[in-house]
């Protein structure tokens with residue numbers, strides 16, 4: 001119930017024009033820049049496995065920004081802009097569910113952007129997907145697990161956001177940015193310095209993106225050799241395991257932050273920026 | 274734990290840790306100290322105090338938004354700190370002077386959404402929304418986006434949100450702050466009607482308008498610097514100051530009636546006379562209000578006409594001055610200094 005209401009808010013507030021700009025124009029122009037850079041660096045070698053790797057990784061990464069950052073932004077929005085967070089808090093609802101609901105809403109709006117980005121790639125930007133070979137079951141299962149996982153990660157950030165009265169909007173963005181680098185979104189983890197690779201291996205987003213790519217274009221092992229030795233099922237297992245782990249941590253952290261925010265009186269704090 | 278108590282606090286305290294811009298300026302601010310209050314079900318209870326007295330802080334603690342740093346508080350039978358999930362379904366809260374709400378949703382949608390958080394059946398919610406909007410005179414704005422409302426109307430919408438869920442205990446923090454005279458009157462009238470309709474409903478409001486506390490509340494707690502200085506019915510609070518009834522009377526020339534004659538009457542305790550162009554102005558202090566009739570009788574015997582008569586009662590402002598030693602306005606300006 002609470003989740004569904006969160007969805008209502010999220011789906012209703014969008015101004016159609018801003019919505020178009022943020023969820024369509026921005027991701028497509030981002031993708032186009034990526035394609036052009038790729039073209040220059042590889043001198044137009046769009047047949048390499050690296051190309052769909054990059055393109056799809058980037059496209060699906062939109063979900064991270066939408067869902068994960070969206071959940072933590074909900075706290076900022078409700079507290080600072082709408083000034084409704086305190087009223088949500090004193091209502092008899094389970095706040096994490098409400099926030100997760102807002103995440104699901106962002107997933108649906110984000111899907112439009114992802115879909116359009118991939119369609120644009122197929123039509124104009126030399127991306128090739130053989131639809132006869134797509135593993136739809138794997139794709140859908142992965143997508144669903146991924147949404148839940150991202151929303152739960154968002155909850156963790158939302159908790160932290162709750163206890164911070166300044167620069168809170170920054171937390172979601174910064175984490176999304178960091179994950180972009182450490183999840184193998186546009187380049188394999190093997191490119192990263194050795195010490196930083198474990199961060200990527202520990203992030204469920206890494207396995208999630210890999211599975212999405214595999215389900216659509218088959219094995220892109222050349223591009224991502226690190227996980228080449230694992231089967232789809234093994235990766236799905238890792239993804240599920242890490243999602244459950246992160247989910248549990250998120251809920252625990254959120255609870256702790258919630259209590260802390262009540263102690264500090266931060267639930268209705270506005271910074272007036 | 275008595276089931277009849279809506280609110281109960283025991284040695285309730287709240288200290289804010291202030292983080293200064295420099296580390297060494299870390300200070301503590303005592304916002305509430307040793308607050309002991311009990312509010313019965315069915316009461317309209319007022320918290321009266323100057324800016325910074327701790328009224329909002331107390332409401333935040335009672336509505337589970339803020340943890341107390343000492344003591345405890347129970348609302349609708351449950352502890353606000355350890356059992357917020359039991360308190361929340363039974364309460365609601367509205368802060369005046371701020372405009373909250375999802376701007377792109379209409380008034381009806383905003384309200385409906387909050388009613389759903391409390392599990393009000395959708396049909397009933399819509400009926401209540403219509404009835405409440407009607408009562409505050411903004412039914413015609415039901416389908417307006419809340420971002421297109423004036424600040425005052427948005428505040429009214431917010432007040433409706435508080436009543437909509439039919440809470441057992443409703444908290445209103447300065448409900449009429451920023452509203453014009455007419456709208457404030459509507460809100461006050463509405464508050465009284467709401468309480469009358471169901472005797473188990475309880476309402477706690479904060480204000481720094483003396484008149485509001487006086488006219489509206491069954492009982493008032495006067496609060497300053499985080500402490501409750503007095504708590505009683507408005508009339509009892511005022512009675513403490515002054516047992517006598519005060520009257521100002523304008524009359525035609527006194528025809529030989531003088532101060533001594535007045536003071537010889539057993540019911541007159543004080544009398545002051547000032548001659549005016551048209552007659553005299555008397556300031557009388559009587560043992561009780563009903564004694565006035567006999568004084569008027571005396572005037573009639575002497576053929577003195579009463580041109581105007583007014584009762585001057587001690588106000589809650591007088592009570593505040595008596596308790597704190599200066600007026601609320603002075604207290605507020607010293608706070609900012």
Ligand SMILES: Nc1ncnc2c1ncn2[C@@H]1O[C@H](COP(=O)(O)OP(=O)(O)OP(=O)(O)O)[C@@H](O)[C@H]1O
Pocket residue numbers: 264265289290291302303304322323324325326327328329330331481
């Ligand atoms: N979050 C906070 N952090 C630190 N100090 C605070 C915080 N909130 C309130 N205070 C301080 O606590 C004291 C009591 O504030 P409170 O808001 O409860 O007063 P109030 O009686 O509601 O005043 P007003 O009439 O201005 O609304 C004030 O000195 C205020 O500066």
Ligand SMILES: [Mg+2]
Pocket residue numbers: 328329330446
């Ligand atoms: Mg206040």
